[in-house]
Amino acid sequence: MSKLYDLTIFGATGLTGKYIVKHVYELASAQPDMFPSEFAWAIAGRATGKLQAIVDELEPMFPSCKIPRPAILVANIVRREQLDHMAESSKVLINAVGPYRFTGEYVVRSCVEKQCHYVDVTGEPEFVERMQRTYHHQAAKRKTTIVHSCGFDSVPTDMGVLMVKRLYQAKGWTPTQVEMFFRLRTGPAGLRGGYATYESAVHGFGSVELLREIRKVSELTQLPRPAGPKLKFHKRLSKDKQLGYHVPFVFADPSIVRLSQQLFLTGYANCDDKLTSGSATMPPTVQFAAYSLLPSLWIALLYFIYGFVFNFLAASPWGRQLLLAYPETFSAGVFSRDHPSQEQLDQTSFEITLRSKGFQTLTMPSDAAHQDLNAGLTAVVHGPEPGYVATPRIIVQCALTLLSNNDNGRIPVGVLTPSAAFWNTNLIDRLQEVGITFEERC
Template identity: 35%
Template sequence: MATSQKPFQLVVFGASGFTGQFVTEEVAREQADPQRTSPLPWAVAGRSRENLQRVLERAAHKLGRPTLLSEVGIIICDITNPASLDEMAKQTSIVLNCVGPYRFYGEPVVKACIENGASCIDICGEPQFLELMYWKYNQKAAEKGVYIIGSCGFDSIPADLGVIYTKSKMNGTLTGVESFLSVHSGPEGMCIHDGTWKSAIYGFGDKQSLQKLRNSANLKPLPIVGPKLKRRWPICYCRALSSYSIPFLGADVSVVKRTQRYLYENFQNSPVQYAAYVAVGGIASVIKLMFAGLFFLIFVRFGLGRQLLIKFPRFFSFGYFSKQGPTQKQMEASSFTMTFFGEGYNEHSGGDKNKLSVKICTQVKGPEAGYVATPIAMVQAAMTLLNETSNLPKSGGVFTPGAAFCHTKLIDRLNRHGIEFSVISSTEV
């Protein structure tokens, strides 16, 4: 990673936003870690000094660290002011960008970081933005020796590193993986801040742009090793989890495919086929989600419909999204499990790649996904970027988490911070 004498190692941009406040708390925890052997100079950045101070005061109170306000720098900058973004990027080694939707606000930050020698990590779950940044800025970032790493939150570190972890634990060649996300909530249910809802609305409302981008890229399809992974019906029953499931519509499939392409093209690794699903429980949950999905897909097609979806997130999402986001109690009672079912072959298959002879089941478990696990994943990705320079890709560029961190100890870091990777079973057929 490009290094220079800058006053800060990390800057949390958008620290006073809903997700940014939790990322700020997580950096403060990392700074105070008793195992830390070196200082971690860092800052928060955003439009309002008062709001940034309020976030630091809240973090100081929550963590019992009254000196936090005097220890953390404050940088005033605005996404609409490129010069202020340049000033922010000049002062830090890594920007943790929490300002979304990224399709509207992400590119100026990427550009400022590359031009001023700072790496950038975001928590984007928007495939169009992630893929566009690769095509526009990969070469420029490589020339500057900086790392632009997208989707370093719940989207899509558990999925991307989960596939890499599953492959590393497989006694043979992994050919295909299906993941099933299960979200567990307490008596007060679950809720997601409407920032994620807005990103989904804009993404689905403009999905033809993503298709155009992929068509213009004109990439050769990756070779399929082993039998082709069968796609499940939009609603199907998973016996292993005793739950109905639906396809996961986030960035995970896009991110994992990009990682597998990178590993194949740069290390000649056998590419893994991947499909992602969400376990939704019983038939009542399926019906509720069907109605919510139907409303969403109808309304997202036209301008007035998108405005209504944005204005009334709780109504149109059947309570899953709100402008207020989850309460502290809801977050404390929530967790996630992502289960990976992998298949492949080994030397006992007689060299027949179409003869599946090994099955493996792994899991990634963690706390509440959006505002507890996401800050942990983002901050540990940043710490890995700071501390494992020799294990990163040799030159900079625009990377997925799996591409950037496949040879690092990020999984070990996550395990120590409550996002746990484990093998459930491994069998030879």
């Protein structure tokens, strides 16, 4: 069967999926040149009526939309023939059906078998590393690119670290360590996260053991021992002179940055050199640590109380049931079955500071471990509300990058992370155009 659709959005009826569809309408109205000519797309889910209602609601909101109406595809996770049909008829698929550890694998399998490039917004490292281990070789053989974590988790950090490495290479320097500091700014309306994201986090904390098992049998090249001075990791509440109080970042970004570096070292991020002739040089490996910034000691205290209870309960099946039954109670009202309001989305933004150190030499000094680090720079990634404003913008740009670049060899094939897939493309420039900014801070 030929590929009827350039892009299909699966899970279009969900909270995130619907925002992704809305963003496609917005983009096609404001920046139609971002889409290929003759662009054809589809939205997919398990209920035709709900999908049709989304088109009926969004289409009148964007009268100047320059792309045709999306086709409607019915696909249920438990119906393999429907998933196969969806993958078979699409060039690129955005998968917004989660929690991915329960729903993701069948979609990945169909995409690999039917040669459909794939992006998702998972923040679940266990799922990502399991898919990488299970499907990488098959995807590479079938010349298909599967890219996980193409939302706020973990494009700003993963591509931000890549940008830092590129800045060092441009200056003729060698980076050795990067620290990431995440800051969320909210307004008077407060913060709201979706229930499926909370559900993913609850199960994520409960599957740390499984992730360890997957890593034990990994065929990927292990990260080398640090060549320069060891980066100190602050396991407890600490205070940075410039940025303030911080605690370890508990979401997916450190796992994704680590996996990206392993994919580069193993050679899985190699592009088709014959086609790209003289592709850019591979980025070097660095030590990495990530933190969340907290606005005050009072918030830090609350963070520890809620964190302690959450960790304790997430470790057992009955505890997870309790957490899932009362999201507001166990997340200080942040996560709920209610959706975020437009006010909450408008008043929230994120900032990721990437502080790095290294040597002012093109290669690592031979006695690097005993030398003082004499190079440093800071980069900042900034964007709107992460979950439902930034994430749709990011994943749509990842999907359009796959659509426009995949045939010219600039994107490697296999099961990859964002930076391993997109290091040789213009994804950062594209993100800047939709308000996710990456800049060196002087």
